[in-house]
Amino acid sequence: MKASIVAGFALCAVLPVGVLVSEQKSEPPRTGDAVQGASLYQAHCAVCHGQDAKGDGPMAKSLKVSPPDLTRIATRNHAHFPLARVQKIIAGEVAVPAGHGTREMPVWGPVFSQIVWDQDLGQIRVYNLARYIEQKQAK
Numbered sequence: 001m002k003a004s005i006v007a008g009f010a011l012c013a014v015l016p017v018g019v020l021v022s023e024q025k026s027e028p029p030r031t032g033d034a035v036q037g038a039s040l041y042q043a044h045c046a047v048c049h050g051q052d053a054k055g056d057g058p059m060a061k062s063l064k065v066s067p068p069d070l071t072r073i074a075t076r077n078h079a080h081f082p083l084a085r086v087q088k089i090i091a092g093e094v095a096v097p098a099g100h101g102t103r104e105m106p107v108w109g110p111v112f113s114q115i116v117w118d119q120d121l122g123q124i125r126v127y128n129l130a131r132y133i134e135q136k137q138a139k
Contacts, residue, residue, distance in 0.1 A: 035124050037132025044112075045070075045129070053136045074137040081137055086130045091122070 034040075041053070048063065050056040053070040060067050074081040088094040091112050112126050 035121070035128055037128040037130075037135075040125055040129045041132050053133065070133050071136050071138045073133065081134045083130055083134060086133060087126050090126045090129055 042051075045053075046057055048055075048057045048059050048067040049070050050060065050067075055067040055069045057067065073086065085094065089096055112122055112129070
């Protein structure tokens, strides 16, 4: 049972959310989508953190540690969104209590920080995703 949950988590962390839900898009992804914060969030974060970033994604109930509500980051930091820290968490440079994995292998793989052939692309993805999460903050 535990092995199947771990395998399911690993599979969901690697596969885009659209593959898990259903094939709703009939057009191929555009190049620009690879760096858009909203697209990155849907593909790599929503499966655990949920479509609305409140920690209620389809895999949330299967995890040992519940994903946090990403809309409350600023609230938890005295009304300040810690952009640099969020970027480091996404890039795997800062350890989180559980869930994301180590710098060598965050659950989403090299998409954000380990792109050998183009480090700038990884940094752009990290920045855009962090800014997208910043936009999702509760008012």
